[in-house]
Amino acid sequence: MHPEPTPNATNVHELSTPAVLVDIDTLEHNLSTMAAVLPGALLRPHVKAHKSTALAEMQRRHGHRHFTCATVREMVGMARAGLGDDLLLANEVVDADRLRELATLQDDAMITVAVDSDATVDAAARAGIHHVLIDVNIGLPRCGCAPHDAARLAQRARDRGMAVRGVMGYEGHLMVSNDRNTQRRDTLAAMDVLRSAASEVGGEIVSAGGTGNHDVHAANRAHTGVTEVQAGSYALMDTYYSTLGLPFRQAISILGTVISTQEKWAVADVGLKSLGMDHGNPSIAGHKVWFCSDEHLTFATEKPADDSTRVPQPAVGSRIRVIPAHVDPTMSMHDSFYLVRGDQVLDRLPIDLRGW
Ligand SMILES: Cc1ncc(COP(=O)(O)O)c(C=O)c1O
Known part of the structure; x- marks a missing residue:
């Protein structure tokens, strides 16, 4: 048995990743x-x-x-x-x-x-x-x-x-x-x-x-x-529905940790085993998602079109929030989700209807 992941965390930065956050x-x-x-x-x-x-x-x-x-x-x-x-x-x-x-x-x-x-x-x-x-x-x-x-x-x-x-x-x-x-x-x-x-x-x-x-x-x-x-x-x-102008907002994100940073890209630990991918790539605010593989998400910080200076990529250890393109299969890949307000963790709740 693995220990329960960070049950007493009060801030999202203390959570083990990938973790489902619900605002x-x-x-x-x-x-x-x-x-x-x-x-x-x-x-x-x-x-x-x-x-x-x-x-x-x-x-x-x-x-x-x-x-x-x-x-x-x-x-x-x-x-x-x-x-x-x-x-x-x-x-x-x-x-x-x-x-x-x-x-x-x-x-x-x-x-x-x-x-x-x-x-x-x-x-x-x-x-x-x-x-x-x-x-x-x-x-x-x-x-x-x-x-x-x-x-x-x-x-x-x-x-x-x-x-x-x-x-x-x-x-x-x-x-x-x-x-x-x-x-x-x-x-x-x-x-x-x-x-x-x-x-x-x-x-x-x-x-x-x-x-x-x-x-x-x-x-x-x-x-x-x-x-x-x-x-x-x-x-x-999820982002799939975001084009319709519906009155609902994205409440879910998957918290990830940057595990590797290169000159032009960074890699987080939110791969396709923690994301429903059938509706396409997830999104990260202010970043461009390049692709997902099993345990990895490769992305780059976007720089403004008029900016010719080099944009630093996120540091190893920093946290990102990944918005899934399809919520249903994403939830079915996780045991629990964290209710959060901003960076504050309010509760951890089970995703208890998984399975057949
Ligand atoms: C039978 C059925 N009803 C309703 C829905 C509606 O779901 P959503 O709220 O994602 O549009 C689905 C989604 O796949 C479905 O399979």
Whole structure:
């Protein structure tokens, strides 16, 4: 066993790196901004973005009692943490053991599982799941049944004794766009498909959306019939969403230490094993990121265009804050995160929903 890393640190400079920092004031800003736009049950926060029951508890304190999960591990962890008022597994599962584990939680938690095929309906029924949601494909080539098949699957689920609470659809391909009018138009077109499936399936839930188009959903609920939005990234934010001009700010950074400095570049200990890289390179304020390798991040201090003098690179041992381009996989690589205000460490909280 390794010793717990710096549990009593009061300043970020005392932390072992790489370490996830979450700025408490920015987090609060993001949570309260979203709660004002989509209050209470209009938002079903997706916990895949942070994988932390402590952070979910903060979202609950902002009025959201229903949560979205991507894995059985997240569902189980949330239920055991007393956050099981209404949990949606917005993902398909055929693993009988995992579904049975979920079913055992139903006395104490409201469990709903997404299904999109005969096989997933039957697996849920065999495991003793009571509630399902029909997952409808609304344009993203991922999970979700063909819209015309939604009513048939709902009937199959009812025939097997399960209650069908409604539909969900995830338009992940529409979360980021250079043109917000196009994003709005395409989101509304996707919701036409979902609304039509919802009318054939029945049930009270129409669940969709994410951080990138949460405002489109908020403004058009009366027309689309969407009852809840599944946004998750808004709490911590990443640079991927920063082009949209959303009212959320980057609360997360990965604290790194400069471990080597050369004439024209420096290297920090925040490599791609501590960063989700599928949305591209991370950012460092005032520096240019060259590339990441497993345990290393190579970057250079930017000099103003009109400045011909040599800019010194950061000294070995100095600290930098790296902003990830994709928050969800970044969180899943770390055991814990530090709540901070500036350089002050306020708390260390577990990222306890990792795993499957
Ligand atoms: C099913 C589902 N719903 C909602 C989201 C929304 O997430 P975000 O807040 O990152 O846009 C995701 C993200 O991948 C998802 O997979």
